[in-house]
Amino acid sequence: MVENSGMELTEQETELYDRQIRLWGLESQKRIRGARILIAGLNGLGAEVAKNIILSGVKSVTLCDDRIVSETDFCSQFFVPHSSVGSNRAEASLVRAQALNPMVEIIIDKENVSEKSDEYFGQFDVVVVIEAGTEALVRIDNVCRSKNVKFFAGDLWGMHGYSFVDLQDHEYVE
Amino acid sequence: MGHARLQFRRFAGPRIRRVSDSILTLVSDIIIFHFVRRDVVKHKVISKGSEKVKTEIVTSSVKRTLTFPAMEAVLKFDYKSPEFARRLKRNGPTFVVVKILQRFRDIEKRDPNPKSRDEDMIKLLAIRDEIASGLVPDTAFAHVFAQISPVAAIVGGELSQEIIKAVSQKETPNRNVFLFNPDTCCGFVESIEA
Numbered sequence: 001m002v003e004n005s006g007m008e009l010t011e012q013e014t015e016l017y018d019r020q021i022r023l024w025g026l027e028s029q030k031r032i033r034g035a036r037i038l039i040a041g042l043n044g045l046g047a048e049v050a051k052n053i054i055l056s057g058v059k060s061v062t063l064c065d066d067r068i069v070s071e072t073d074f075c076s077q078f079f080v081p082h083s084s085v086g087s088n089r090a091e092a093s094l095v096r097a098q099a100l101n102p103m104v105e106i107i108i109d110k111e112n113v114s115e116k117s118d119e120y121f122g123q124f125d126v127v128v129v130i131e132a133g134t135e136a137l138v139r140i141d142n143v144c145r146s147k148n149v150k151f152f153a154g155d156l157w158g159m160h161g162y163s164f165v166d167l168q169d170h171e172y173v174e
Numbered sequence: 175m176g177h178a179r180l181q182f183r184r185f186a187g188p189r190i191r192r193v194s195d196s197i198l199t200l201v202s203d204i205i206i207f208h209f210v211r212r213d214v215v216k217h218k219v220i221s222k223g224s225e226k227v228k229t230e231i232v233t234s235s236v237k238r239t240l241t242f243p244a245m246e247a248v249l250k251f252d253y254k255s256p257e258f259a260r261r262l263k264r265n266g267p268t269f270v271v272v273k274i275l276q277r278f279r280d281i282e283k284r285d286p287n288p289k290s291r292d293e294d295m296i297k298l299l300a301i302r303d304e305i306a307s308g309l310v311p312d313t314a315f316a317h318v319f320a321q322i323s324p325v326a327a328i329v330g331g332e333l334s335q336e337i338i339k340a341v342s343q344k345e346t347p348n349r350n351v352f353l354f355n356p357d358t359c360c361g362f363v364e365s366i367e368a
Contacts, residue, residue: 024342028338045330045333048326048334051330072287138246138249150341152336152340153245157285160271162268164248165340167242168242170343172347173238174344
């Protein structure tokens with residue numbers, strides 16, 4: 001489709017995102033402004049992705065994680081404070097994540113992403129799944145395919161990392 | 175004006191010098207006036223000539239379509255094929271290491287933990303021997319615990335750039351797997367499908 005989104009940016013948004021509008025254009029920024037993103041798995045990699053996406057100025061970011069903060073998170077999960085060991089990882093990330101960009105709506109979901117219903121994934125434009133089992137990855141990818149949602153997966157163990165992209169049939173301009 | 179007049183006298187030479195001073199002044203003034211006018215005219219011409227020709231770079235955007243394989247297709251990918259062995263040799267065994275680590279997670283329902291390092295290492299090597307014998311050296315498992323923040327920044331940066339590309343429908347996306355090789359500290363894109 002690659003059509004205009006029809007959404008106008010506010011003056012405040014145009015000012016804040018000025019430099020990235022120069023980089024990728026006003027039309028791209030308008031599309032980004034309308035995107036609803038799910039990030040499941042808030043480990044170090046998830047925090048990096050969440051940081052970049054929140055700064056870019058999307059509509060909403062849902063942080064979904066049922067794990068608790070452990071000491072190994074302090075290597076690279078910069079959202080969680082050291083005092084939060086034992087609390088929910090998504091919830092502990094909220095304050096610092098929101099501080100990056102008050103204009104992005106951040107929603108916290110403390111449930112396990114693999115137990116979510118098929119309908120749950122339909123409300124997003126992009127689904128990112130990190131730190132999940134193979135079975136969950138395949139299932140969520142298939143659900144996203146049926147609902148025409150862009151699916152991303154990624155992981156990092158020590159220094160071995162990957163990212164996987166499934167955009168189905170993707171139209172773009174270059 | 176005085177200086178110009180002197181110049182003129184010198185230039186005009188003996189012919190004009192014979193004429194009375196008043197006429198000379200008048201003539202020289204007229205000529206100087208003429209020069210000044212010519213200067214003005216000349217200046218105008220220069221300003222017109224130095225005006226830049228307006229050029230505009232016109233970029234025409236091309237609409238394209240890419241089709242991506244599903245996760246299932248990536249999991250069915252034959253990483254033991256001789257054709258992929260060449261790519262493994264060139265880029266390092268990261269894809270297979272990731273597969274082994276993912277399998278460890280599926281079996282143990284957790285990731286390798288530095289608190290049980292030796293025990294987890296034995297389990298990882300056992301999985302390696304089972305699904306990818308001879309493809310990955312023991313040394314590849316030296317850094318598999320927790321998450322090293324600079325690598326998180328690289329892989330996370332690539333992943334979020336792909337998300338922005340997908341949402342904005344601008345620029346060609348990477349199709350379809352990005353891997354990071356810790357030995358060379360290089361990231362690379364592999365097209366992996368069954």
